Amino acid sequence: MTFIFLNIIIQNYNEAAMFINIEGIDGSGKTTLVNNLKNTFPDFYYTREPTDGFDYAGLVPLENEYNSILDFFLFTYDRIRHQKEIKENIKNIVISDRYIASSIAYEGPLIERFFSGIDETIQYLMDVSRPVKCMPDVIIYLDVKIDTALKRIINNRKVLKYRDEKLSVLEKKNVLGFVSTYYLYFLKNIKKFTGTDIRVEYIDANRPENMVLNDTIKIIEKLL
Numbered sequence: 001m002t003f004i005f006l007n008i009i010i011q012n013y014n015e016a017a018m019f020i021n022i023e024g025i026d027g028s029g030k031t032t033l034v035n036n037l038k039n040t041f042p043d044f045y046y047t048r049e050p051t052d053g054f055d056y057a058g059l060v061p062l063e064n065e066y067n068s069i070l071d072f073f074l075f076t077y078d079r080i081r082h083q084k085e086i087k088e089n090i091k092n093i094v095i096s097d098r099y100i101a102s103s104i105a106y107e108g109p110l111i112e113r114f115f116s117g118i119d120e121t122i123q124y125l126m127d128v129s130r131p132v133k134c135m136p137d138v139i140i141y142l143d144v145k146i147d148t149a150l151k152r153i154i155n156n157r158k159v160l161k162y163r164d165e166k167l168s169v170l171e172k173k174n175v176l177g178f179v180s181t182y183y184l185y186f187l188k189n190i191k192k193f194t195g196t197d198i199r200v201e202y203i204d205a206n207r208p209e210n211m212v213l214n215d216t217i218k219i220i221e222k223l224l
């Protein structure tokens with residue numbers, strides 16, 4: 001009996017590893033941070049959204065007034081398929097470059113027009129996200145000034161993503177303003193919207209990448 005009991009404890013312990021999301025607007029430095037983390041914590045499992053199987057062709061141009069509803073469901077469909085990969089690796093520590101908070105932040109502002117405001121919008125998006133069973137234990141948000149992020153994207157010729165090719169820099173700046181508002185509101189009220197105790201950590205990502213990395217390492221080491 002003891003052996004079975006011990007085995008259950010070990011199993012639960014393994015499943016109780018950690019799922020960390022790295023979030024932030026385009027150009028906040030998520031990909032750079034994740035690449036640096038891979039050198040520091042090579043044994044963690046790294047993933048990202050949109051996943052490699054994402055249906056970019058399904059996205060509709062921004063000018064289509066219903067694009068955000070369709071985009072939200074495309075990203076959520078991608079996330080539901082992503083569950084298997086996360087569950088299979090959760091015995092370890094899983095780090096995802098973007099996850100559910102990205103859908104709230106990017107699709108929320110454009111869907112708000114169907115609702116009375118940000119609260120009702122986010123509540124709706126979380127309701128239709130119920131098939132997403134893996135929720136993060138920790139969200140690390142890279143907080144960056146929009147102008148700083150835009151400069152990084154443009155200077156490094158990081159094409160404004162698929163939906164953004166047609167946007168002027170000013171329009172993209174405007175979009176990222178709404179995205180930041182939704183990100184910060186969602187994260188500030190994370191317990192209300194998710195019903196779970198997700199730990200949120202904010203990192204000043206305006207600073208050089210080594211400082212962002214060091215802060216992140218300190219956060220993760222405290223969690224281990």
Ligand SMILES: Nc1ncnc2c1ncn2[C@@H]1O[C@H](COP(=O)(O)OP(=O)(O)O)[C@@H](O)[C@H]1O
Nearest residue numbers: 025026027028029030031032152156207208209
């Ligand atoms: N802390 C930083 N300071 C200055 N430049 C950075 C920093 N982090 C990333 N960059 C640069 O900014 C650009 C966007 O970074 P990236 O990691 O791709 O951002 P994201 O994945 O959040 O869109 C890259 O060219 C990268 O080299």
Ligand SMILES: Cc1cn([C@H]2C[C@H](O)[C@@H](COP(=O)(O)OP(=O)(O)O)O2)c(=O)[nH]c1=O
Nearest residue numbers: 026027049050075098099102103106107161
């Ligand atoms: C995961 C996700 C990403 N996105 C957007 C954010 C990015 O602008 C774009 C592509 O993400 P990504 O390839 O990660 O670009 P970035 O380097 O900016 O992080 O997809 C959503 O709109 N909703 C989502 O659910």
